[in-house]
Amino acid sequence: MALDALPDHEYGQWAADAYRQVLVNGEPRIHDVDAIVKWPHIGRTRMRYRRVIVPMTAEGNDSVMLGGSIIDNRIDLRIGLS
Numbered sequence: 374m375a376l377d378a379l380p381d382h383e384y385g386q387w388a389a390d391a392y393r394q395v396l397v398n399g400e401p402r403i404h405d406v407d408a409i410v411k412w413p414h415i416g417r418t419r420m421r422y423r424r425v426i427v428p429m430t431a432e433g434n435d436s437v438m439l440g441g442s443i444i445d446n447r448i449d450l451r452i453g454l455s
Contacts, residue, residue, distance in 0.1 A: 374380075376389040376392065377389040377390045378423065380385050380409045380411065380412060380413050381407055381412065382437055383412040384410045384411075387408075391404060391424070391426060392426055392440065394435060395426045395427075395428050395430070395438055395439055396428060396438060399428050401425065401426065401427040401430070402420065402425070402426050403423065403424070403425050404424045404425075404426075405422075405423055405445075405448045405450065406420065406421065406422050406423070406442075406448070406450075407419070407421045407448050407449060407450035407451065408420050408421075410419075413426070420444075420450070421444070421445055421446050421448040421449070422442045422443060422444050422445055423442065423443050423448065424440065424441070424442045425441055425442075426438055426439070427439045427440075428442045
């Protein structure tokens, strides 16, 4: 399933935009993510993870991206928010 086709359209669009930015810039990125995502049958769920996105060139000079995430509940991007 494409990221921008996820049930939570806002979250999916935001995640897909991160991959598009890496594709345009051609530089790897590491993000700490702290998001509230709406899932069918579950409802709103807080997801905290570290994500890496690496642009690569495949055979035939096609641009591809490798992405991976690891759950990290220590991430709290709400710290310092009023």
